[in-house]
Amino acid sequence: MSSRSHLDYSTLSPRRSNRVDSLIRQTPVVTLQHTVDSVADIFYNDPSLYSIAVLDPNHKPVGIVRRHDFMHLFLSRYGRELYGRKLITHFMDNSPLIIEAHLSLEEASHYVTSGSRLSPEHDFIIAEKGIYRGLGHIMDLLQAMTELQIRNARYANPLTQLPGNVPIYEYIENLLAQKVNFAVAYCDLDNFKPFNDNYGYEQGDKVIKTVAELLTANMDEQNDFVGHVGGDDFIVVMQSTDWIVRCETVLSLFATQALTFYNESDRANGGIHAFDRKGNPTFYPFLSLSIGAVMPDPEACHSHHDVAALASEAKHQAKKLNGNQLFIDRRRKPARTVAFTPPAENKKEK
Numbered sequence: 001m002s003s004r005s006h007l008d009y010s011t012l013s014p015r016r017s018n019r020v021d022s023l024i025r026q027t028p029v030v031t032l033q034h035t036v037d038s039v040a041d042i043f044y045n046d047p048s049l050y051s052i053a054v055l056d057p058n059h060k061p062v063g064i065v066r067r068h069d070f071m072h073l074f075l076s077r078y079g080r081e082l083y084g085r086k087l088i089t090h091f092m093d094n095s096p097l098i099i100e101a102h103l104s105l106e107e108a109s110h111y112v113t114s115g116s117r118l119s120p121e122h123d124f125i126i127a128e129k130g131i132y133r134g135l136g137h138i139m140d141l142l143q144a145m146t147e148l149q150i151r152n153a154r155y156a157n158p159l160t161q162l163p164g165n166v167p168i169y170e171y172i173e174n175l176l177a178q179k180v181n182f183a184v185a186y187c188d189l190d191n192f193k194p195f196n197d198n199y200g201y202e203q204g205d206k207v208i209k210t211v212a213e214l215l216t217a218n219m220d221e222q223n224d225f226v227g228h229v230g231g232d233d234f235i236v237v238m239q240s241t242d243w244i245v246r247c248e249t250v251l252s253l254f255a256t257q258a259l260t261f262y263n264e265s266d267r268a269n270g271g272i273h274a275f276d277r278k279g280n281p282t283f284y285p286f287l288s289l290s291i292g293a294v295m296p297d298p299e300a301c302h303s304h305h306d307v308a309a310l311a312s313e314a315k316h317q318a319k320k321l322n323g324n325q326l327f328i329d330r331r332r333k334p335a336r337t338v339a340f341t342p343p344a345e346n347k348k349e350k
């Protein structure tokens with residue numbers, strides 16, 4: 001998203017498209033030794049320049065000079081004569097907004113909107129581990145955020161409006177690129193097919209929406225990402241330190257809510273009497289949720305395929321347990337790779 005207009009997202013590298021470094025604009029910088037006169041010359045020679053970052057000898061940003069503020073100095077009588085030879089450090093904003101390049105656009109937007117000092121013509125500094133990388137324009141950020149939202153809507157699951165496969169993959173790739181620790185939970189309903197067959201697709205949709213709502217309500221908006229692969233399969237990518245408790249809360253709430261989807265007679269029986277896929281009469285207990293979770297090793301997992309393999313395996317293990325269960329797989333690197341496949345495609349194999 002480097003120039004952020006009229007871009008075909010399918011050609012973008014997923015790990016860069018929604019990060020702050022995609023907003024970097026290379027503009028002139030000055031050091032602590034620059035005088036007001038020399039900075040004035042830079043502004044004069046480039047009318048499109050709104051701000052100039054001031055760096056210390058280690059390339060760390062220590063301030064920002066804005067054309068708008070600078071103009072005041074020169075509009076005052078004898079301004080240039082009085083201040084021209086002074087160091088720029090006297091006239092810079094020495095607490096500029098500095099945003100790390102690896103952060104997501106959502107995180108950047110959060111910083112920008114929570115800082116009431118900033119207005120649309122203000123720039124922010126983009127740094128990597130505190131070292132200057134370039135300037136970012138607020139208007140670029142807003143435009144990129146709008147495009148991201150349009151794109152997320154395009155890839156959203158139509159039933160739950162949660163992000164689908166493409167944003168899920170991108171989110172994971174982004175975390176892998178940062179080499180940060182995170183957990184992935186693969187959530188899948190149990191006994192959903194007989195429920196659907198017995199109570200109808202519309203009721204089944206309500207169950208899926210309930211799972212979506214429980215996951216969204218119990219995860220941390222800032223640190224966790226809830227995605228809907230399709231059908232009754234959800235992926236949650238978590239950086240909350242208390243993610244295990246959050247998953248357990250979802251399970252316990254679902255255990256209670258699941259009962260509300262049954263009629264009195266089935267509730268009294270503890271489930272549904274129906275036929276299995278081969279036509280044999282079978283008893284199916286209440287709907288439950290299986291969650292298989294893993295903590296992928298960011299050094300050993302090279303793509304979302306590796307993470308998908310780990311999460312799928314954890315989900316299979318979770319499904320072997322009865323009822324609403326969380327299974328945490330201690331394996332952190334995959335033996336094989338698979339993709340998160342929507343259930344409709346899975347079912348053909350059964």
Ligand SMILES: Nc1nc2c(ncn2[C@@H]2O[C@H](COP(=O)(O)OP(=O)(O)OP(=O)(O)O)[C@@H](O)[C@H]2O)c(=O)[nH]1
Binds near residue numbers: 201230231232319
């Ligand atoms: N209501 C509804 N049903 C769906 C949707 N997508 C897929 N399904 C149905 O979900 C069911 C998924 O089947 P399974 O995942 O095998 O259900 P299950 O009985 O829970 O089996 P396991 O997952 O193997 O435990 C099938 O009946 C699909 O037709 C959807 O969007 N809405």
